[in-house]
Amino acid sequence: MRGAKNYKREELLDRAIELFRRQGYSATSTAELVEELGVNRKSMYAEFGSKQGLFEAALERYSERNLTRVLAPIEDPKADAQSIRRAFTGYASASEGAFSGLGCLMANTAVERAALDPGAAKFVDAYLDRLKAGFTRALANAREAGEVKEGTNLDEIAALLSMSVVGVSALIRAKAPADDVRAAARAISNLLDLVKPATEPA
Amino acid sequence: MRGAKNYKREELLDRAIELFRRQGYSATSTAELVEELGVNRKSMYAEFGSKQGLFEAALERYSERNLTRVLAPIEDPKADAQSIRRAFTGYASASEGAFSGLGCLMANTAVERAALDPGAAKFVDAYLDRLKAGFTRALANAREAGEVKEGTNLDEIAALLSMSVVGVSALIRAKAPADDVRAAARAISNLLDLVKPATEPA
Numbered sequence: 001m002r003g004a005k006n007y008k009r010e011e012l013l014d015r016a017i018e019l020f021r022r023q024g025y026s027a028t029s030t031a032e033l034v035e036e037l038g039v040n041r042k043s044m045y046a047e048f049g050s051k052q053g054l055f056e057a058a059l060e061r062y063s064e065r066n067l068t069r070v071l072a073p074i075e076d077p078k079a080d081a082q083s084i085r086r087a088f089t090g091y092a093s094a095s096e097g098a099f100s101g102l103g104c105l106m107a108n109t110a111v112e113r114a115a116l117d118p119g120a121a122k123f124v125d126a127y128l129d130r131l132k133a134g135f136t137r138a139l140a141n142a143r144e145a146g147e148v149k150e151g152t153n154l155d156e157i158a159a160l161l162s163m164s165v166v167g168v169s170a171l172i173r174a175k176a177p178a179d180d181v182r183a184a185a186r187a188i189s190n191l192l193d194l195v196k197p198a199t200e201p202a
Numbered sequence: 203m204r205g206a207k208n209y210k211r212e213e214l215l216d217r218a219i220e221l222f223r224r225q226g227y228s229a230t231s232t233a234e235l236v237e238e239l240g241v242n243r244k245s246m247y248a249e250f251g252s253k254q255g256l257f258e259a260a261l262e263r264y265s266e267r268n269l270t271r272v273l274a275p276i277e278d279p280k281a282d283a284q285s286i287r288r289a290f291t292g293y294a295s296a297s298e299g300a301f302s303g304l305g306c307l308m309a310n311t312a313v314e315r316a317a318l319d320p321g322a323a324k325f326v327d328a329y330l331d332r333l334k335a336g337f338t339r340a341l342a343n344a345r346e347a348g349e350v351k352e353g354t355n356l357d358e359i360a361a362l363l364s365m366s367v368v369g370v371s372a373l374i375r376a377k378a379p380a381d382d383v384r385a386a387a388r389a390i391s392n393l394l395d396l397v398k399p400a401t402e403p404a
Binding site: 102 | 224225226227228229303304305309310312313314316317318323326330334355357358359360361362364365366368369370372373375376377378382383385386388389390392393396397
């Protein structure tokens, strides 16, 4: 029974995630949530307390599940420069197809809610920390593997990459031309080539 | 009389810009707008038609006035690599002080409204076009001045820079640590160094 209840809760949260991601927090009314979740208002309040409570539960599940999947390439303890390239190619590909116009719920929330809502800001801060930690380790691995030349400031590049994940998501959310999003991802890939040590003449 | 009327309209729009920038579109109620603008609801509707009409008028003024000022360094026909560096240093500095938590109204709108509201999307598209055009020309000037080595793909770098303006704004809006925002801006500055031609040995 416990399992069934959890399954039901997770299913509701996934539907809430979809709605908040598509419409944002403020533009989503309680009436829409009730309809989309297919529960009555009383059950929704009993389970989540409020629209805010539901939003935070959705952000928690999104962090644990969606972000963990999306950030897997850069959170892999063995991630390196090639993992970063692959991650950005993947993110940029969301500029076409079903994800166009959606963006990442956490990046959307960074812009829509973090400055206004400490409950949401907690999740956004943790998201930015994860990006920074992932890129920092991946770049350290790249240096270890001899893929980064001396004097390269890895903290600065990690900051640029973290900011770029949020920026790429914002462009996808804004339905910017897919060519431009892919070009930005290629520029990041090229940046990683630019910081490679010069190949020694044979 | 015409001048006085325009002055009044512009003053109202500046207050609306401030409110939309701080709270976003959806979280700002008509009641708050009426109070903040210091006009009654009837006058507001007579002048702007609706909350949506007021929002679009605010975006138009923001484009013409705020963006024109903020983008001046990169829209200068003589802009070059140094102008790009200076622009990003300036944008990153908004991560501290009165602009922390605000972000650019147009970048905020790209995330909050563009996918949902064709009226807002029109302004966001024009904003992204301005960024791209500005950076493309500034980079062409830099190449002309011998600051870019052969084989560098300027379209890709222009796409990265445009995306970065939106990304930096998103981080500022999310109150990300100022050190991280400045580090990202320095990484962009360093990228422009990395694409410089190697100095010829004397």
